[in-house]
Amino acid sequence: MVDVKSGANPLFLRDEELRQGIELLFYAYRDFTSDPDAVLIAQGFGRAHHRTIHFINRNTGITVAELLGILRITKQSLSRVLSQLIERGFVVQRQGTRDRRQRHLHLTPEGVELERKVSEPQRARVARAYREAGADAVEGYRKVLMGLINEGDRTAILRSIRHG
Amino acid sequence: MVDVKSGANPLFLRDEELRQGIELLFYAYRDFTSDPDAVLIAQGFGRAHHRTIHFINRNTGITVAELLGILRITKQSLSRVLSQLIERGFVVQRQGTRDRRQRHLHLTPEGVELERKVSEPQRARVARAYREAGADAVEGYRKVLMGLINEGDRTAILRSIRHG
DNA sequence: ATTTTACGTCAACCATATTGACATATATTG
DNA sequence: CAATATATGTCAATATGGTTGACGTAAAAT
Numbered sequence: 001m002v003d004v005k006s007g008a009n010p011l012f013l014r015d016e017e018l019r020q021g022i023e024l025l026f027y028a029y030r031d032f033t034s035d036p037d038a039v040l041i042a043q044g045f046g047r048a049h050h051r052t053i054h055f056i057n058r059n060t061g062i063t064v065a066e067l068l069g070i071l072r073i074t075k076q077s078l079s080r081v082l083s084q085l086i087e088r089g090f091v092v093q094r095q096g097t098r099d100r101r102q103r104h105l106h107l108t109p110e111g112v113e114l115e116r117k118v119s120e121p122q123r124a125r126v127a128r129a130y131r132e133a134g135a136d137a138v139e140g141y142r143k144v145l146m147g148l149i150n151e152g153d154r155t156a157i158l159r160s161i162r163h164g
Numbered sequence: 165m166v167d168v169k170s171g172a173n174p175l176f177l178r179d180e181e182l183r184q185g186i187e188l189l190f191y192a193y194r195d196f197t198s199d200p201d202a203v204l205i206a207q208g209f210g211r212a213h214h215r216t217i218h219f220i221n222r223n224t225g226i227t228v229a230e231l232l233g234i235l236r237i238t239k240q241s242l243s244r245v246l247s248q249l250i251e252r253g254f255v256v257q258r259q260g261t262r263d264r265r266q267r268h269l270h271l272t273p274e275g276v277e278l279e280r281k282v283s284e285p286q287r288a289r290v291a292r293a294y295r296e297a298g299a300d301a302v303e304g305y306r307k308v309l310m311g312l313i314n315e316g317d318r319t320a321i322l323r324s325i326r327h328g
Numbered sequence: 329a330t331t332t333t334a335c336g337t338c339a340a341c342c343a344t345a346t347t348g349a350c351a352t353a354t355a356t357t358g
Numbered sequence: 359c360a361a362t363a364t365a366t367g368t369c370a371a372t373a374t375g376g377t378t379g380a381c382g383t384a385a386a387a388t
Contacts (some may be wrong), residue, residue, distance in 0.1 A: 018287045019222065020325050021294065021305070022196075026215070027321055028312035029193045030236060032186075046374060051190070058183065064335060073195060077376050079336070101334045101385050123182045129311030130185065133304065140297065140304020141185070147293030148192040157191055161184050210343060228366060241345050243367070263367040265354050 025148075035121040039074055043114070048081045053107060053115045056091060061104040063096070087153060191310075199285040209277070212245045216280045217271060220255060221322060225268040227260070254278055 016161055036050050041047075055070050056062060064082075082105075085091040090111035095103035107115060128137050146154060172327050200214050207213075220226060228246075232239055246269075249255040252277035260266035271279060294302050310318060 015287070017292070018290045019283075021290045021302075022218075022283070022286055023222065023321070024306060024313075024327065025193060025196060027317070029311040030171030031314045031317070032312055033187060036235075037357080049373060054186075058187065063216075065333090069268075072198075073375085074377065075335070076337080076378085080375080083336095093264045096334095099386070101383095103335065104216035119186070121181075122186055123179070125181045126313060127178075129308050130182070132311045133307040136300070137304030137307040138185075139323060141308035142188060143297040143301040144293050145188040145192040146267040148196055148289060148297045150195045153191065153195070157187070163186065194352080212344065237344085238346065239366070240347085240368080248368095260365095263355070264354095265366080267366065295387090 009062075021144075022068075030073050032122060032125060035125060036118045037136065039118045045084075048077075049085060050118050052078070052085060052094075053090060053111055056105045057112065057115045058108050060106055063102045063104055065102075067105065085111070185308075196286060196289060199289060200282045203282045203285075207282075209248075210245075212241075213249060214251060214282050216242070216245050217254060217275055218283065220269045220271050221276065221279045224270055225258075227266045227268055229266075231269065249275070 033047060036047070040046060048057055051071060052067070055067060059066070059070075068078055071078065080090065080145070086093065089108055092106050092108055093103040093106055094106060110142065133141070146157075149157060188240065200211070203211055204210060204214055213230070216231070217270070219231060223230070232242055236304075237241065246255065250257065253272055256270050257267040258270060260268055260317065267304060310321075313321060
């Protein structure tokens with residue numbers, strides 16, 4: 001398929017192949033994250049808000065610490081975004097019953113609505129790519145991406161993905 | 165394979181499948197971009213510098229305008245990063261011969277060295293994922309990612325990838 | 329009773345992006 | 359040739375989203 005400079009130096013080919021994989025990921029992510037921008041900016045929100053409501057939506061009742069672990073940011077950084085979302089009525093916190101120090105995060109109906117609207121073009125993009133590539137390709141896409149994720153996180157992600 | 169809540173609501177399944185695809189991309193990109201950080205920070209550089217030298221490396225002699233088009237940032241934003249890289253001897257500009265307004269960007273040997281060092285863990289990560297997933301999966305990965313990229317850019321990327 | 333954990337908040341700072349305005353050199357066009 | 363458009367650079371102000379560090383409170387764990 002790709003077949004660049006093959007025959008010559010297998011080490012070069014390998015390096016080239018890897019760099020292609022890196023570049024494709026960069027481009028795909030670049031375009032993929034540009035989708036929600038229009039909707040978000042109109043709302044006065046940014047990508048950080050999008051990521052936040054996405055993961056609250058996918059993990060209803062997630063605690064602050066868990067969310068921090070997913071986003072890989074500091075609590076001070078999340079704080080700003082989260083309090084804006086709460087203030088404007090898209091997210092609510094519920095004190096944990098078993099552990100009352102915890103704050104479980106939930107989207108309000110407005111939050112669900114916002115999340116759906118914001119991610120709509122993104123889902124459409126993925127849907128189109130899936131359709132064009134076919135089921136086998138999608139399977140490969142999943143496999144490779146999963147392999148790119150830090151080993152320690154994979155099982156947790158698999159779990160979250162199963163009953164997202 | 166994934167088979168979540170199948171049988172029930174095909175629309176739900178579809179939505180779920182798409183959200184998985186989105187999430188995988190998020191996680192993979194998150195971990196994948198964290199790789200070069202250590203090396204970069206030690207150098208006093210950031211991810212913007214990495215992206216810049218990556219694309220100059222892959223497109224030797226690229227003009228400023230072309231680079232801006234790839235990175236999708238403003239020239240003011242690129243300017244800072246680029247002048248730092250030039251100042252510290254990792255990048256040089258050469259005036260165009262055909263069009264002398266243009267500045268063609270090249271990595272110095274030090275720049276090539278830096279790029280290689282910075283991207284090394286990233287290439288290793290991709291190599292591992294490719295190895296684990298197998299050739300067919302890699303083909304699918306490529307196909308889907310290509311489909312995620314804005315249609316207008318695909319041919320240009322394909323070209324750049326061919327003789328990168 | 330003490331220590332640890334989960335969360336929140338204040339404050340300073342940094343990297344990276346933006347918009348807008350303007351300047352220079354060169355190419356293109358009428 | 360004159361006028362205009364293009365490629366690049368630069369100054370300035372601003373926004374977003376991240377960081378570190380310090381400290382506080384409530385509740386859980388030891």
